[in-house]
Each structure stands twice: as structure tokens, then as C-alpha cells.
Amino acid sequence: MYKSEQLAHSLKVLIENGTWKAHEKLPSLRQQVEQSGLSLITVMNAYQELEAQGLIYSKEKSGYFVVEQTSQHNLPVHVVNETIEINSVVFKYLKSIQSENIIPLGSAFPNSQLLYSAKLIQSLGQLAKQRRSYEQTPSLPPGNYQLRKTIAQKYAMQGIPTDPSDIVMTSGGLDALNLSLQALTHAGDYILLQETMFYGAWQAAERLGLKVITIPEHAEHGIDLEAFEQAILKYPIKVCMMMLNSQNPIGFTVSDEIKLKLAKLLHTHQIYLIEDDVYEELYYGQKKPLPMKYFDQQNWVLHCSSFSKTLGAGFRIGWVYAGKFSEHIQHTQLMSTLSVNSFIQNALVEYLSHRHYEKHLKTLRSTLQRYKKQYFNYLKAHLPAQCHVNYYPSGYFLWIELPARVNSNDVYHQMLEKGVSITPSNLFNITNQQNNFIRINCSFELNETFIQALNHLITIIEAALKD
């Protein structure tokens, strides 16, 4: 055993037998060096090992503290660093499925033929011919006032009082998430993520050098409030990043009841939530699901969304409901991309000022619902019985559980050889190694080509089960 392991072990015993109590401060690195006669590096390694094991946590400039010991959940800290390299994995994956010849069941984007509405293209065509659409100095942060006003009105219609100054336009939804996280954290801070989640959240954490705590999904409610509460009691979590409506990749939408409880917990414990709500418009029911922002009384929620899933990702237009953080986020934006494309912002103002967008969304929703049902029925009928296809009434993804012995990453590689992409679960489950799920994009009409693609999937899974 290395010296650092010996020290970590003896400290662990002291924590577990109650010598060091919950939230008590451990001796500083320097005190520990003096007491133990070990080197600073050795002591640091021991403390880092205990932190990785979820026994202690660090606070900037204050030192290390004992984590509250509970037996219900195991919530280790995932220190995101170069050894995890989520970004490399995602990069390789996206490159592998990029070719136009690949049938895009693995795509994150909806079928572009359903987006880019004819009326919007008409607006763009009209505006594009006119010099005045361009002849402005680029719109500095927070972006086009009229567009922010229109977005503010959409929030108001959901019962969320909003001023245009609350909104900051961004270069797509990922930019909104990144800017928000950057505004609220410093390197070394703890954040909380859903265990199965859009890889962008992990990439952002990696980029900013944050420590990540994850909570598992709740089978019924989506969010496990008990695990959540335990995590925030155990760790000094500053920010959560979550998707609560049509969650990517799983698909669930959290109920208003759970959202309200979550909002109360955020408020009580003074924790920020960055809400990724880019699928907010793709519900199949009568009523648009409420964002967490609705339940937020005191600006603990930053709500991020975009037009990428409804009008087209190529536009790169998103926003964050930043509230009191508006100026801070604009500062950060000014240091990175400076501003958001002004021509497209102008075109959106024109397009959104009519009822075109609502009509477009109505058609989009019903088409996605019809397609997704087709995929669900086909897969339900033809996949081996041991597979479980989750169906949720929103969005355009199906999240399929394969039998535990089928490795979804193998399925992805075999599908690629057949010219079809799918998304394996290791892109969403960064830490728990749950390797037997896949995500399928159902936004394409289930014609012969796509039936054949699904048949490849069925054959490959059947073969894997026989191995």
C-alpha cells in the first residue's frame, strides 16, 4: 500500500467510526503534513482519494469536510477530468454518423424536412433581399430586442411574468447552457446532473473543471427527489443542470407536483437550476408542460431553450431566461462569440409576429406523434420480447432497453456497418456503465428505407442474444 492509501484508509476509519462527524472540518493539508510527517503531495492524494470515494468534500478556500454518512444511496463524486474525456467520445461518435449516406436513427436533430417552415423561408427570402436586414452594427448581447420581447410574451402566456431584459439570446441551446454554467460556477465547484443525460451537460462540466454528482432516474417520477435531497445534504452543490420536459434521451416529462417540490428544495437550500428545455414545444398533449421556471419564486432557475428542434438547428438561435444573471451572462458572451447572428434574429422577429409559428408547431407535433407511434408499434411487434421499448407522449426519441448481456456500443458499430446510425447509452450514462440501452430518432417517415434500418437493428439484437 502506498503511503497515501494508508493515510486515506486510516482517515476513512475515523470517519466511519464517527470520530470525524458529518460536515466537520478535517485538518488542513498543512496540519496533516505536520501531524503525519508525510509530504504535501501524499496528503493531497489521500484527501483526493477520500473525495472520490464520496467520504469528504472540499470547499474553495475553506478546506475539506466530512460527508454525511447515509446508507440509502451511493452517490460518489465524479471528478470530470482528462481521464474521462467525454468530449472525445462524443466527437468520435458524431463524426462517425455525419455522412449523408447513413440512415440517421442516431441523429439528435429532428428530420429537417419537418422544420424550416415555408412561411419562415418566405420571410427569410423577403428579408434577405433588403439591405436594411443587415445594415446594423451586430446586435451585441443580450440580442435583438423585438425577438426577446416576443420570447418574453411566450413566457407570460404560460403564467411566468417576464421582461425582455430577462432574456439573453445565444448561439443555440448548448451555448445557453454553457454560458449559464460558466456564469454560476468556478472550477472545482460541485454540480448535480441526472445520471442519464444529454452529453452536452457532461461536456460543459468537463470544460469548466467541475465536480459532478449524479442522481439516478426515478422509474415513475423521472426525478428521484429523495436521492436529490440526499445529494444536496451531502455535498455543497451550487448548481444543478436538468432536463425535465421530454428528457433526452429517456423521454419522460416530470409532473407539476414533483416540479413544485423540486423548486421548494432549490429555494430552501439555495441551489441554482439550469433547466435545459429545448424540447418544450414537442409535447403531444393539450397543454404545454410547465418549465421549472414557473415554480421558481426567487430566480433560482435559469431556463434555456432554442429554436433548433422546431425551426432548425442550422440557425443557431437559442436563449436563456437569465433574470438577474442577465448582465453576468452577457459579459461571458462578450468574451466568447461576441453576439448572435443578427440577420436570422431579424427574420425570426418577422416570422414570430404572425400566427405562423403556432400553426407550424401544431403540424410538427402531430407528425412526430404519428411517426413515433409507427416506430414504437413496429419495434414492439418485432424486437425480441426481452427488449423494453419506453414510450412517452412527446419528442421524437425512443429509449430502448436491451437485455443486460447485449452491449449497445457493439450494436452501434454493427449498425454502422449496415449504413445506419443509432445512439448507444454510453454517450448518456457517462459514469454508471449502463451499456444496454439505445436511443432511436423517430422523426422520419417509416418508409421502406427506415423499415429496413429497423430490421437490421432487430436482426443484430437477435444475433447478439444467441451468442
Added chain:
Amino acid sequence: MYKSEQLAHSLKVLIENGTWKAHEKLPSLRQQVEQSGLSLITVMNAYQELEAQGLIYSKEKSGYFVVEQTSQHNLPVHVVNETIEINSVVFKYLKSIQSENIIPLGSAFPNSQLLYSAKLIQSLGQLAKQRRSYEQTPSLPPGNYQLRKTIAQKYAMQGIPTDPSDIVMTSGGLDALNLSLQALTHAGDYILLQETMFYGAWQAAERLGLKVITIPEHAEHGIDLEAFEQAILKYPIKVCMMMLNSQNPIGFTVSDEIKLKLAKLLHTHQIYLIEDDVYEELYYGQKKPLPMKYFDQQNWVLHCSSFSKTLGAGFRIGWVYAGKFSEHIQHTQLMSTLSVNSFIQNALVEYLSHRHYEKHLKTLRSTLQRYKKQYFNYLKAHLPAQCHVNYYPSGYFLWIELPARVNSNDVYHQMLEKGVSITPSNLFNITNQQNNFIRINCSFELNETFIQALNHLITIIEAALKD
């Protein structure tokens, strides 16, 4: 005196009397703690103080080393942190001049009426009407292949062999600079900047937590190679960021001879240069000035440029000649804004495939030259004789030296009251407190309105001289 100051002082004496030699490693923090009996914090403070004084430098994971003592230049390290807050200063400044009613002598952007060529607008109008312009999954990094190919050909025409895969499209020039710097550095690294420089470089350094060394401008050559060599010998500089053609704000263009020497130094000392060349097309002479990339044999130069100063900043389209760093930069991009607006990229491909761009540039250059000469002549004739107006044959800025006792920040505030913006030198000289320069944008026709704006400037400076 604090204990840390006492320690810093005694170490300083040991360095200056030669006990500790140049590039020798100082005792580690831990060793120093043991030797001195002082606390870790005290020792760290002392070391940081010595670093700030330019007496020692740090290397990641290796410790602190003695800086070579020379008497020619004083090149202190500027540790960029929250106390400098360049970004806040820039933010306030940009907000203050944003209104459309302010006469934009302080604008960084060329007069938009000279950009957005009619042919490009025609292309955009045509493309905007067609669904296929949008119906692609968003172009992932490195961006539109055809556009990168066109840009590669432009490099090739200057004698720089370039493959489309060397180019990464970015959301404007600032994004290119940021991505390049992020790819080449880690927090705590040393970089070298020009003393008087576009504030974006300082903002990027601030954002990434880098230590900045600056070298003063050379009155004749622009770049002071002697100061440069001294700086790289003294400090473990990893990356330089410089503007060598139509430098913003001063306006000089460095000669080929100096560029060649600089390239050799980069090569010999294995230092990267991020070249900000966004004004490359705005030369008045017969021949486009060569970028540093031309003199670079081994990929030490990353060349950043954009269409913002020639076609319009609202498009947010830039690029970096990334060479072997292409993949690394794409990774970083994938974590931030994901990709660059694909519609505008498509429109540029169409526009650039004809000779339209060359014709547009020719008109743009001659107009800018004519306007700038008008401003220069007017100011030369009417400004107090103690003012010195620098004229360089490129771009659209005049850099004006006021008498030392006139504070350009006061001039800026007084001009704002008259409804006119100018840019004071404290936005470019972050560290040396040179407060008696202003930058004037000359890309607007010198009509009655702008003559009146210049008259305000003249009156305000005259009054300041009488105070």
C-alpha cells in the same frame, strides 16, 4: 512588513546578488515551509509577489524558477484576474456607445453601408427562398467543406499551401482567437501580447486564467524583436497573440523582413503564434500583406481571420488556419457553440465562387482610403499642434496621440455628452496606463454630421489644454 513580504524581500536579495541563478529552481513550497517555519499560505504569497515583480516564474507541476535578470527592458508579468476586469470595462464601454443615435467614431466596425455587397444580398435572397439551403443537419465542425476549400485557395494564391482540412470555420474572428488560445493553453500558462492591442485578446486571457507578458511597440517596425527575444528568454512563454497587419488600434503593418525574423524566433524557441489578421483585406497598396503564416515552416502559427470587416460582422463567420490543431479546436468548438450558422456559410460559398468578392474589396479599399485621408487631413489641419495623428495606409482607424496631460477617458465621456463616441486608449493599453491616445473610426463619409463630430473633438481637446 507582513511575514510574506519579509520572505519575498530576502529571496529577492538572494536572486539579485546571484545566489539563485537564472532559470535555477527555487525550493518547493513545502521545502520553504519547512526551512522557514512559515505557513504554506505565507510562502505562497511571497512566491506570488516575486512572480508579479517579474523575478521568478512558475511551471506547471515543476515549481518556481528564477527569471533571467537583464537591465534593458522592464517586462513584468500581468496576472490577469478579477482585479483587472478588462471585460467589465469593455462591456460598459460597448454598452455606452451602442445607441443608434450616437455618431459612431468609436465603433470597431466599418460603416455597414460599405459592406453587405449587393451581389451577396442577391445570393442571400436567392438562397433564402430555397428549402435546400437549410435542410441539412447543422454543419458540424470544421464547417462547410466548399467554404473551407475556397478559403484554402485564397491562402494558396498567397503562396501558402493549404488543404481545406487545415481550416476550421468559427462564429466570427473573436471565436477563432478564443478557440485557438483555449486549444493551446492551460490556466496559469504564460502568453505574450502586444502592449497596445485589441481588447479581445485581453478578454480571452482573462477568461482562461492566463499570465500575460507584454512587449512595447517599436516606433519604426511595429514589433520590437529585441524586447520579444528578451521576453521569451525570461519567461516560459507558450503562445503569443499578435496582430501584424493593419494592427488595431495603431494601424501599422509589420514588414516581411521583421515577420521572417519573428517566424525564425518562434521556430527556434518552439512558441506558438495566434495571428489575428481580420484586417488583412483592407490594405491600400498594390499587394496584400503576407500573413505570418507565410513565413511559418512548421505549424507554429495559427492564422485567424473573418468576413466581419469586409462583408459584415452580423454574419458571424470567421475561421482559423488550424493545421495540425484542427481536430483539437473542433473538440473545443463542439463543447461550446456546436457549429457555425450553415445558411450563411452556404450563401458565402455561392458568393465567393464568382469574382464578386474581389470587385467588392477593390471598391471597399479605395473608399476607405479616400475617407481616411479626408479625416486625416481635417484633423491635421484643425487639431492643436501638440496632437500627433498617426497615418498608416490600411484599414479605417486613426490612432491619435494627445498631449500627455489630456486624459483620453475624459475626452470620451465629454464626447458622449455631445452624442459622439470615440475609443480611449485605456481599452487597448490595459497595463501601462497610457491614457492620452484615442482611436477614431474613419469609415463614414466626412459629411456635415461627421465634420461637426470632429469639431466637438477639437473643441474638447483645446479646452483640456487650457485647463
